Amino acid sequence: MMRQRGLFVLLLLAFIAVPFIAGALGNTYMITMATRVLICAMVAVSLDLLVGWGGLVSFGHAAFFGLGGYVVAIAATHATQGGDIFGWGGTNEALIAWPLAMLVSAGAALVIGALSLRTSGVYFIMITLAFAQMLYFVFVALKVYGGDDGLSMTSRNLLAGARITDARSFYWICLILLAVVVALVGRLLNARFGLVLRGAKASERRMAALGFPVYRYRLVAFVIAGAIAGLAGALWANLGRFAAPDMLSWLRSGEFLVMVILGGSASLLGPVLGAAVFLILETQLAAHTEHWQVIFGPLVVLAALYMPMGLWGYVRGRSS
């Protein structure tokens, strides 16, 4: 437990150091890159709540990420360019748009989860994948909001009326939100709710026999994870000032799963590490060859084979 806390502090310090190092090097791209890591880490942590802690392998988590992105992009588009959606003129205010993104993603998760969680195992993987692909094609077909080309935002959301212009401020916002998410998920996992979710992963029969309607607890976990992914999507759209259907694609869902497994599922911070290593490796390899996936794929397989507990398990084992 102490070691876990030590690594947590170390990771946090590393993230805090990034803007200063980037400043010293005069490298602004580094901040953008690190912001991406923070946002993907947030998705990975939420996905791990389902996969690692709940034993629910969702292959459609990108749907909630993409929905969150589209909510802020659509709201911003109407706010700046007129028009309305369901009679609402949109907003450019983060304090409204981001919670709304979470709400919409949570709502979608409630519907998708309610249907998917009636299945299990491979069927659950397939049905979550199918729902996400359905939403993906909805946005591809939605020509009013850019269809295939995606939807641009003219500027980032305002935060309580203030503009978030520089990359650093946005980075700090993302870091704070990630820290809050990790802290809340960490609490949840050791609260009554979390113990039920974890118990159900080990034995659904046992939990039912102890009086827990397992389905309801899993559904709530699914909704919470969806809401967090929605927030991350809102941040992602703000980072690139852009939302596109590929945010919801099965490739994205697969990438998030790889981050979780690479970092170490059911370890709270493993997915954060997984997201960092995934994105850094991806950009490094992509800089050298366009066929980077040919190298990246086998690397991930090797990692899965030789580090069954993921990077986090490896690091923790080493530091003992």
Add this chain to the structure above:
Amino acid sequence: MIAALELKGLSKSFGALRANDDIDLSIREHECHAIIGPNGAGKSTLIGLLTGEILPDRGQVLLFGEDITHWSVPRRALAGLGRSFQITQIVPGFSALDNVALAVQGRSGHSFQFVADARADMRLRAPAIEALEQVGLSARADVMSEILSHGERRQLELAMALALKPRVLLLDEPMAGMGPQESALMVQRLIALKGQVTIVLIEHDMDVVFALADRVSVLVAGQVLTSGTPDEVRADRRVRAAYLGGEVA
């Protein structure tokens, strides 16, 4: 007096196989009722019908007079139906105490609590420790459940069932795979429970059955062959022919 459990014409088929065929059975409050029968007789299926894991094709289950035939598993558990599993079902990565505390949590209202550390909650811990003491496992409370020996896991199974404070306890081969000494200890513990809780016991070991049971029902090919006191059942020719064979002279 109203029966603790009343089974009326319970039937369940798997394809052409009649695993439980028109079972009528009345379990009295506070008795220990053993169900015996050869392998594949349908004993576990019957437990499944009682817990709600299996839904019957026909028939009814009444718990203290209330029709629970269509109730879900958790609802039955909360209504007082506790059970142990033939193959232990514990949560690895959780200590023995954590496992039992989960059972206490099960009966103490909903668990949609997201912040407070459940492991620091004495309302869960104290009754859990009590249940562990009851089965003689309190010395191993903080041991990770997956490290426990087979016998200790069976004790843990019982502790979890007891922590639910059930009115009826369904025990599916609680001694399965235990050594003779462990088994004898378990019998002592179950004897200590007699009269406090209604027990439905499935057990292969006849010595255990005759030591514990107030009444015995014999299940053969999905049907109740006979019910009676241990002595009556022991004396029944059909039982000896169908099941006991040379085991009980």
